[in-house]
Amino acid sequence: MKKEKEKSKQLRALLKKDLRLLFRKRVAIFVFGGPFIMMFLLIGLPSLFSSQQTMVLLICSDDQLYSGVNIGNAVVDNITNYFSVDPSIEVQPVLNFSAVKGTENFGIYIPSNFSFLIISETDTPSYFEVDATQSLFSESIFNTIYAITHNVIATVLANRTLPVIQTIEEPPTSLPEEQLLGPKAAAIAMPLSYMIFLLIALNSGSYSNIGFAREKRMRTMEVLLSYTKKHNQLVISKTITALVASLGSTLSYVLGIVAATSLTGGGSEGIFAIFGLNMQLLNVWDIIVVVIFGVLALLISTLITMAIDSNITREASERLSPLLSIGLAMFFYFVAMTNPLGASTSLVINPFYWCYRLALLAISGKFNFEILIYLALIIAIIGLLIFFATRGIQKEKSLYLE
Amino acid sequence: MSELMVESKQLTKYFNSLLAVDKIDLKIPKGKIYALLGPNGAGKTTTIRMLLGLLKPTSGEVIVNGVNVSVEPKSIRGEIGILPQFSAAYYDLTPMQNINFILELNNIPYDEVKAALGEYFKTLDISYELLNKPFSKLSGGEQRSISFIMAAITNKEFLILDEPTSGLDIARAKYIRSIIKYLVEQQGKTVLLSSHIVSDLEELADYCGILKKGKLIFQGRKEEIINEYAPDSQDFEDAIVNAFGAKTNIAQTFMGGSK
Structure with missing residues (x-):
């Protein structure tokens, strides 16, 4: 009991020391001040001189009503209503199919027999999507449109009346399994994937100020290893400090963006628009879930960096160690954005994807077996990384940088 | 020798094929100052790290204050006070x-x-x-x-001090030597001293161990090393230089045969 108390006191002492080193003047300015200035300059100044870019969605319905019901028009109305709250997308009605096809933007065209085919159930109805820009974000938009359309159709078939124009809450059950996560998950998927990537990429530099390579360079490892009873406390202390640094610099980024968007009168709404967060669909709890899993991704990124840093004895470890973490984050991001809601097989080995998928499942309220698997994987990888990092600092050559 | 703070048996350490410490039987009595001497690269730091449990011996064992560090390196953590060669602050x-x-x-x-x-x-x-x-x-x-x-x-009962007076002015070096003596004589601590400064060794060391190319070539009281390696001059510095195997006659040439 006394020994356990002593060990927890050691962790406190290590943490106090690491935080002190983090909050020393030069490092604090770099870690906490730099991001604010950078984001303010990158986003604030250009926004003073340019208007916000909006995407245009051209839409046309030639649907001839059938049995007194015009499903095509209902779909158009729903889509228009859905995107009316999104400042980044402007829905423009056009007159015919060639106008839709001629667009350099996105386009939706609903043909004249759309209602007939649905109500008479003689054939599968079809409508046309035009993705002229080949934008990376187009798939999530079309997923949304697809969900809206099917919801309208399902409502019409159930009640034989036009649906009331409203925000779509639930996707139809006929959608493929990977798209069953719902509109909230659809709304958060893309922003979440690039937020995770950005968090990891932007914070990779801050680790070098507090990592083990620094201890090795300062030749303090010998004393640390001699006096600390549980060596994994050295890893835990550094991890907590790195998380504090990362969260602090992330807050600094966000404040920089808020300050920058305030210049243009955007305020807090501006920041949601920058991150592509549709606050009409999402609530505070969803954002909290996103933050929790973002922090979890950061924690894993820190531990990956630390495990490599402590196992490589050369000075290059300071530069090499963040690279693998960023590499994994890039791999996750570029695969995730091709199919944001899909359960990608190529990403099952990527711990950042586990955090991302968990966040989507939690937001969509799907507390199923998949959640348990990803939770178990995350706990296992955290334990493994702490073990490898601890083993690394206990290696014979870990005392000094060679 | 009285009760031992450190006792190693056939302690050996290889770094790949490089033999750093070669079957040494270190015996450091409690309540004394033991000077571990040797030319650069003799294996002093490696030996110290094995005592601290930071390096695992390739073979042999080392017992520090009753703890078999080769078997339970965790048990020795926090039990030894350490001043590393470089300022570990x-x-x-x-x-x-x-x-x-x-x-x-x-x-x-x-x-x-x-x-x-x-x-x-x-x-x-x-x-x-x-x-x-x-x-x-x-x-x-x-x-x-x-x-x-x-x-x-x-x-701590056992202190390992690596070059404690290196870079100090004469006064501070003298004060530190006094403090070390006080810690040992008044508080009963045991000190393992690694130093190249002859005045430190002359004034402080009760026992000496001389490492050369990983081997412990001598271990005993300070007087014994003088009798062994400099019987004529009875000079401690000569004894150490001779034990290291350095050519004292070169020094004699430059000093005009004063040594």
């Missing part, structure tokens, strides 16, 4: 913050050692102003003095 923290860190890491309440710290500061001429400057702004001697205090204040 954080350059961005102040000396006081560094000392507090070591105290907290060793679970020593500040109040318990406040008086002793005051004595150390006074003896080694460390002012209040100095204690609150960043460690990096201190002179080499001041840094070494603070590092020494950081090791001594841990109040």
Whole structure:
């Protein structure tokens, strides 16, 4: 009991020391001040001189009503209503199919027999999507449109009346399994994937100020290893400090963006628009879930960096160690954005994807077996990384940088 | 020899194919100062790290204060006070913050050692102003003095001091030697001293162990090393130089045969 108390006191002492080193003047300015200035300059100044870019969605319905019901028009109305709250997308009605096809933007065209085919159930109805820009974000938009359309159709078939124009809450059950996560998950998927990537990429530099390579360079490892009873406390202390640094610099980024968007009168709404967060669909709890899993991704990124840093004895470890973490984050991001809601097989080995998928499942309220698997994987990888990092600092050559 | 603080049996360490320590049988009595000597690269640091449990011996065993470090390296953690060869302090923290860190890491309440710290500061001429400057702004001697205090204040029964007076001015070196003597003679501590400074060794060492190319070529009382290696001159420095296998006649040439 006394020994356990002593060990927890050691962790406190290590943490106090690491935080002190983090909050020393030069490092604090770099870690906490730099991001604010950078984001303010990158986003604030250009926004003073340019208007916000909006995407245009051209839409046309030639649907001839059938049995007194015009499903095509209902779909158009729903889509228009859905995107009316999104400042980044402007829905423009056009007159015919060639106008839709001629667009350099996105386009939706609903043909004249759309209602007939649905109500008479003689054939599968079809409508046309035009993705002229080949934008990376187009798939999530079309997923949304697809969900809206099917919801309208399902409502019409159930009640034989036009649906009331409203925000779509639930996707139809006929959608493929990977798209069953719902509109909230659809709304958060893309922003979440690039937020995770950005968090990891932007914070990779801050680790070098507090990592083990620094201890090795300062030749303090010998004393640390001699006096600390549980060596994994050295890893835990550094991890907590790195998380504090990362969260602090992330807050600094966000404040920089808020300050920058305030210049243009955007305020807090501006920041949601920058991150592509549709606050009409999402609530505070969803954002909290996103933050929790973002922090979890950061924690894993820190531990990956630390495990490599402590196992490589050369000075290059300071530069090499963040690279693998960023590499994994890039791999996750570029695969995730091709199919944001899909359960990608190529990403099952990527711990950042586990955090991302968990966040989507939690937001969509799907507390199923998949959640348990990803939770178990995350706990296992955290334990493994702490073990490898601890083993690394206990290696014979870990005392000094060679 | 009295009861032993350190006893190694056939302690051996290889780094890949390089033999760093070769079957040494170290015997460090409790309550004494044992000087571990040897030319650069003789294996002193490797031996010290094996005592601390930081390096695993390739073969043999080492028992420190009753703990078999080769089998239970975890048990020795926090039991030995250490002054490494290089100042193991954080350059961005102040000396006081560094000392507090070591105290907290060793679970020593500040109040318990406040008086002793005051004595150390006074003896080694460390002012209040100095204690609150960043460690990096201190002179080499001041840094070494603070590092020494950081090791001594841990109040461990066994202290390993690697070059404790290196870079110190004559006065501070003398004071540190006095403190080491006080710790051993008055408080019964055991000190393993690694130093190249003859005055330290002459004044402090009760026992000497001489390492050469990883082998412990001599172990015994200071007088014994003089009788063994410099029977004619009875000079401790000559004895060490002879034991290292250096050519004393070159020194004699340059010193006009004064040695």
